Amino acid sequence: METFMIIISGILFTIATYLILNKNFLRIVLGLTLFxxxxxxxxxxxxxxxxxxxPLLGEHAESYTDPIPQALILTSIVISxxxxxxxxxxxxxxxxxLGTDNMKKLRGESHE
Known part of the structure; x- marks a missing residue:
């Protein structure tokens, strides 16, 4: 299952990179969110x-899930x-x- 999730994450990284390299500001924001x-x-x-x-069941539990990575991911979700x-x-x-969301026009490069 981990391999499948890593492949899905790689696909999302690819799509996010494509969106970040776009000249439309909204697509850049969506790319950063997807990233x-x-x-x-x-x-x-x-x-x-x-x-x-x-992990709060007591000391005699045979197996438990570590809550630290999930807490860090939850904090990262809130920050993002x-x-x-x-x-x-x-x-x-x-x-x-300014009336535009085109990144080239926002930089002052009006020729296209």
Whole structure:
């Protein structure tokens, strides 16, 4: 199952890279979001998709799942959500002020 998840993560990395290299600002934001989700899937897969009981059952549990990687991924998801919200607000404000979301026009390269 870990191999399948790593392959899916690689496909998401490929799609995210394609979107980041685009000249449309909204696609760049979606690419960054997809890139962070692919990273989350990769980190969980590298840790291993383990099955076990909760770590708070006591000292006599035979197998339990380590909660640290999941807590770190959850924190990373919250941070990436905040970053996506910030980028969307900045992109919207830029579009309202300048009337475009084309990255070449925003850089001043008006010839196409």
């Amino acid at each position: 962070s989700h692919a990273t989350h899937i990769m980190l969980i897969s590298i840790n291993g998709l383990k099955r076990g009981s909760a 959500f905040a970053l996506t919200a910030l980028l969307l607000v900045l992109g919207y404000r830029t579009y309202i002020e």
